Amino acid sequence: MDIGIIGGGSTGLLLGSHLAVKHKVTIYVRREQQKQSLNKNGIFSPESNKSIQVKSLLISEMHRENYLIVCVKQHHVSQVIPFINQTNIESTIIFLQNGMGHIDLLRKMTQTVLVGVVEHGALRKNDHSVAHTGKGVIKLAVFSGVKDELESIINNLYQRQFPFSGSSDWESLLQGKLIINAVINPLTSLFNMKNGDIFKNVYIHSIAYELCREASLVLGLDFNQQWQRVQEVAEKTENNISSMLKDLQENRKTEIEAICGYLINQSNHPIPYTTFIYTSIKAMEKQKEIKE
Numbered sequence: 254m255d256i257g258i259i260g261g262g263s264t265g266l267l268l269g270s271h272l273a274v275k276h277k278v279t280i281y282v283r284r285e286q287q288k289q290s291l292n293k294n295g296i297f298s299p300e301s302n303k304s305i306q307v308k309s310l311l312i313s314e315m316h317r318e319n320y321l322i323v324c325v326k327q328h329h330v331s332q333v334i335p336f337i338n339q340t341n342i343e344s345t346i347i348f349l350q351n352g353m354g355h356i357d358l359l360r361k362m363t364q365t366v367l368v369g370v371v372e373h374g375a376l377r378k379n380d381h382s383v384a385h386t387g388k389g390v391i392k393l394a395v396f397s398g399v400k401d402e403l404e405s406i407i408n409n410l411y412q413r414q415f416p417f418s419g420s421s422d423w424e425s426l427l428q429g430k431l432i433i434n435a436v437i438n439p440l441t442s443l444f445n446m447k448n449g450d451i452f453k454n455v456y457i458h459s460i461a462y463e464l465c466r467e468a469s470l471v472l473g474l475d476f477n478q479q480w481q482r483v484q485e486v487a488e489k490t491e492n493n494i495s496s497m498l499k500d501l502q503e504n505r506k507t508e509i510e511a512i513c514g515y516l517i518n519q520s521n522h523p524i525p526y527t528t529f530i531y532t533s534i535k536a537m538e539k540q541k542e543i544k545e
């Protein structure tokens with residue numbers, strides 16, 4: 254199949270390096286330098302010590318694909334949708350962002366739209382190489398369009414070494430990941446610690462509890478179930494630097510708007526812990542003079 258991946262960052266390169274084994278993959282990027290680097294070197298994976306050939310084009314050179322997988326950060330989704338709509342009005346579009354701030358943008362799309370959560374860890378080392386820092390699965394759900402297509406999309410993308418699975422309810426799929434990110438990401442960023450460390454300090458543990466309680470309340474989910482899951486993920490990824498902390502360390506804009514900002518917008522009552530942590534991360538971005 255012809256598969257376009259928008260964004261040659263950590264997840265885009267990880268997906269590209271696996272999907273190119275079976276499919277004709279094009280990575281759409283925004284910098285000429287990265288386009289040239291990918292066309293010359295392919296995508297290098299340190300784990301297999303191999304490169305896989307892919308094609309790369311600028312996003313402005315997009316052509317028609319069977320599937321387009323959007324791997325940009327949540328705050329860049331609005332920039333890439335016009336390119337998708339110009340060239341891929343009949344394709345299947347798959348969005349893999351953390352958070353839920355982009356959901357309203359997807360409601361205006363007429364294509365078959367899927368959303369998903371990435372349970373892998375990926376870290377771009379340079380413009381053409383990516384480390385697979387945590388192995389997991391990509392879970393997809395139909396957001397709009399024909400529900401029956403999910404099974405064939407999963408079958409087309411699935412590889413034993415790089416699995417995809419389906420979920421019948423897009424909202425609970427994204428909400429489950431949102432709560433994890435609303436607790437772990439801002440706390441690890443504020444206290445500059447690895448994921449597992451937030452439960453080693455009794456005071457940070459208690460803030461995590463309150464953040465999880467507020468998020469469960471806003472989303473109408475069972476607190477005990479979500480709290481259990483947050484603790485499991487923090488333990489499983491204990492040595493990870495969360496994506497938010499990584500963004501701040503590298504002076505990049507975080508996804509706080511799509512995560513805690515979304516919860517604040519959805520809430521009908523005050524959620525003080527979430528509001529405090531949201532404001533703290535915004536303050537950290539401002540201190541670092543991060544704009545984009």
Ligand SMILES: NC(=O)C1=CN([C@@H]2O[C@H](COP(=O)(O)OP(=O)(O)OC[C@H]3O[C@@H](n4cnc5c(N)ncnc54)[C@H](OP(=O)(O)O)[C@@H]3O)[C@@H](O)[C@H]2O)C=CC1
Nearest residue numbers: 260261262263264282283324325327329350351371374375
């Ligand atoms: N990395 C991970 O392990 C995980 C990531 N996710 C989620 O996946 C999403 C993507 O994250 P990740 O891959 O880590 O992010 P990265 O920052 O590594 O990559 C994003 C890429 O998007 C590119 N980009 C931005 N705007 C455009 C544009 N207009 N046209 C083309 N390309 C563009 C950036 O280009 P440039 O290089 O030029 O800046 C960058 O290469 C996020 O929502 C994240 O939360 C979820 C789970 C795990």
Ligand SMILES: CC(C)(CO)C(=O)C(=O)O
Nearest residue numbers: 437490493494495496497
């Ligand atoms: C699950 C977790 C917290 C793993 O680090 C993550 O999704 C992130 O860092 O964004």
